[in-house]
Amino acid sequence: MNRSQAKLTQGIDWPIVGLYLALVIIGIMSIFAAEYRGDDNVWYDIIHPNKNYSRQLVWFGVSLVLAAVIWLTDSKFFTATANLMYAGGLLLLLLVLGIGKDVKGSHSWLVIGGFQFQPAELTKLCTNLALAKYISSQETDFTKLRSRLIAAAIALIPAGIIILQDETGLALVYFSFFLVMYREGLPGVLLVIAFSGIVLVLSALLVDRTVLFSIFTVVTALVIYFSRREIKRKRSRLAIILGVYAFCGLFVMFVVPFVFTKVLKDYQVRRIEVMLGKENDPKATYNTRQSMIAIGSGGFWGKGYLKGTQTRYDFVPEQSTDFIFCTIGEDFGFLGSIVFLAIYVALLFRIIFVAERQRSTFTRVYAYGVAGIIFFHLAINVAMTIGLAPVIGIPLPLVSYGGSSLMTFTMLIFILLRLDADRQMVLR
The missing domain is CATH 1.20.58 (Methane Monooxygenase Hydroxylase; Chain G, domain 1)
Structure with missing residues (x-):
């Protein structure tokens, strides 16, 4: 490696890059497995242009270009434009309310030309940057109630707009920012109260x-x-x-x-009742039931890649997106699922390790935001596929099909890598 190449890659955290690439590759393979039917030549299927895995490959290419652009950008750009990005994200969310497109009951999509995307995904990144900017500000004293309320408002305002778009699942992810605030000094009693509230709701329903x-x-x-x-x-x-x-x-x-x-709404109540086992309508429980059957049929070792019958015969709806985890469970079994989840755990611990070595409050807060977002997505999606959470349309980070999701998580991770590479620069 010559000096220019060494300088270009200097400071990059390679474990995070490796874990990121591993998850994206697993995702593309899983999307292919979810759509492969074995009727045609496998090589023809691999290069089929109208399949989700082919589109995901394209989105992966676009994401790598975004990652390269981010890596070549001065890290000061992200601190300087954090509030502007947040305002832009809110504007996009409000724009959706006016001219957004309905997709599967969710009024949360914008269509520009032939490109369709969810601003709610991108706004997670904007909110994370704005929260990091506010907490790291010299004027912010996070021990004061006023500062905590402002930080909470930064996280909850986009969540409220997203709820108006009937996209409750993504709105819940914004509560992950309270874990960030807890790391920065939010009293633990508030988390206890929040957990107690959840227990009370479940008790009232059961x-x-x-x-x-x-x-x-x-x-x-x-x-x-x-x-x-x-x-x-x-x-x-x-x-x-x-x-x-x-x-x-x-x-x-x-x-x-x-x-x-x-x-x-009625469909939201039914989803919660399905999770609690109080809904007996076969149509309402179909998605979760088929997902659990697919995962259970994988046993300990799995049926083998491309050999899952639940997958091949299209029993599980939305298997390339919301229920991609059941494809992994059926093909690779309990052991493969544990290994797969271990990759996520390794990524989360590595991000936390990177967060704790920062001299910059901005980067530390941002890093914990990335970890919180990934954790919420992972926990809710996996719980959803095994019947422990209602079906609310949360994608599996870097694995589920979707250009908006893949690009957002790529930007979240590579902005962190860029900020970490400049950790010797103390912003506060």
């Missing part, structure tokens, strides 16, 4: 509300009894206990029923 309210009453009485000495010393403790009791009771008796009858 247990009769009268029974649940009775359980709350008994538990509260026991807590008051065993805390009676502390309550005598500090009367406010009783008020806190009774306040929590009242909040839980009102939440499960009135708030949850109101949301599920007046706020959520």
Whole structure:
């Protein structure tokens, strides 16, 4: 390698590049497996121009060009234009509400010429940059409530617009930015409250509300009894206990029923009921059931690449996109799935390692944002395919078919690599 080549690649984190390429290649192979039917010559199928795997190869080529452009860009460009990119992302989201195209019940697509893309995907990148810019600002004191509320607004404003586009799945991903805020000093009690809220919702859906309210009453009485000495010393403790009791009771008796009858749409309620096993309609449970059958049929070793019967005979809908994981599960079994998920885990740990070695707050916050986005996508998609989460249309990062998704994750990762290469430059 000559000096110019060494200078060009200086500072690049090769483990992240290798893991990125591994996932993209696995994705293209999986998309091919999801569409291959074995009826024609395999080489003809490989170069077929109208198949999703052929299009994904094209998007991969475009993504590599974007990666090269990012790598050749001065890292200061991303800090300088973070807020401008965020404003542009919000503008695109608002534009979708006016002239967007409906695709499979989601009004979240823009069509420009012959190119179709989801601004909600790109805005994840813009939001991550804007959040990193705000938290790393000299004027921001993240120990103050005002700063935390502004940071939360940066993350939640695009999520709210995306919900208006009937794209609830992608909107949920924006909550990953609260993990970033937690790393930067957001109190852990807020995460406990959020987790408790999820438990309350699930309890309200799975247990009769009268029974649940009775359980709350008994538990509260026991807590008051065993805390009676502390309550005598500090009367406010009783008020806190009774306040929590009242909040839980009102939440499960009135708030949850109101949301599920007046706020959520019928198809969203059905998806949640399918996840909880409360929906018996075969049409409503078909996607999840077929996905679980495909994964289960792979056994421990798998049926072998291109030999999955559920895949070949097109039993699983949206198998190249939302349910791509079941293709891997059927072809490579439990062992192959574990190895596949281990690649994601390695990528996440490497990104966190890169984040913690930064001298720049901007780069650290941005890196944790990348890790949070990938983690949310991975966790929700895999849980969705095995029936532990409702089917909400979350792609598997770098693996599911889709140009918008692949290019967005490529840009997220390579901006991180560019920022990391300049980590000796302290921005704050």
